[in-house]
Amino acid sequence: MNRYVKTAYDGLITNNATFKLVLGTCATLAMSTSAVNSFGMGLSVTVVLLLSNVVISLLRKVIPNTVRIPAFIVIIATMVTLLRMVLEKYIPSLYDAMGVFLPLIVVNCVILGRAEAFASKQPVLDSAIDGLFTGLGLTFALTLIGVIREFLGSGSFFGIKVMDFSIGFFTNSAGAFFVYGICIALFVLATGQIEKRARAKRARALRRPPEGPLDPPEDGSAEKEVQ
């Protein structure tokens, strides 16, 4: 597998920040009341993640090892401040909906985690791909939870009324924990099944070559003996 594809796949599925690593949970739980909000939050985190990964990767040889964490945090905080200004000016509705969770992107563990584990050691292009796809994996997970909660909570899909019912449980905090927990369980179950199937396939593929060439001569000799 190409190294870039592998990085992307890891970020999206294998190390999915929301479902597999369970990082950045505060934003996930708080912003998933509606699909639009969770999608906006996911994209905001993706933008910050991509920018901070690129900048940290560019500066990885300049930043001294002993003060790297404060340096990373300042870089991330700068990105978030810029994002906040842009959102306040151009998407005020999302800015209002995010409230205190917009500045809190700074302390989202996913961003600092990728900076520390990946961007501080890898070249720029790798870090950019890692940031982008980790962010997209997070956006996908957040949007999924948002869609489920919005549909069950108010019967609508991305703000459009689909069915005429509402279950208040799913719009308040208890529902957030519940849906998130069930989603993690299902994701772990699904990826576990896929991996098991892939492993079984690989094992079969490994077993077949020695069996394949060996069988015909045996058969042939057996036939000869019979003859």
Added chain:
Amino acid sequence: MAATILLIIISAVFSQNFILVKFLGICPFLGVSKKTNSALSMGAAVTLVMVLATLVTWPLYTYVMVPLGIEYLEIIFFIFVIAALVQMLEKIIAKISPALYKTMGIYLPLITTNCAILGVAELLLVNDVSDIVSGVMQGISMNLGFALLYALFAGVGFTLAMVLMGGVREKLEKLPVAKCMKGFPVTMVAASFMAMAFYVFSLL
């Protein structure tokens, strides 16, 4: 005055509980709540840092940043203050009481990236107490005393949720749970039931 103080306390501890209602500080809530003891230590450390951080950030914002017109730098300033404070506190506790450092010290570095600390610093930047505490009369302006009170009891609420969760998880460890629900999922579902209980306080 007394009513305002009481409302701030009840709101910060129960009806606007930082973990279960506001979703701030979920990472330590899920990560460090395996045992009641460690949950209590983490809660105490968070409460201490919350109060100290508010003591610095609130005057810094109100008396320095607003007059200078540099409010837009608040995120960078606040995170720097919190990081420096945590580092300093770690050194001080290690020097003064090695025993306390052993129980609490390992959690201190984690606190820098705890949303609850930055969250309380950001939330308190309002002009009116009624903006963050529902039920309080409008027109009571925010001051350092109310800010510190809110921070202290937000920390108490945080500790309460952590300790309750620690108790639940100690029991959960011994129960048979479906394989895919082990770990985070079952903890989340347990937290969901706790959140339901706390939700009732906001209906009062």
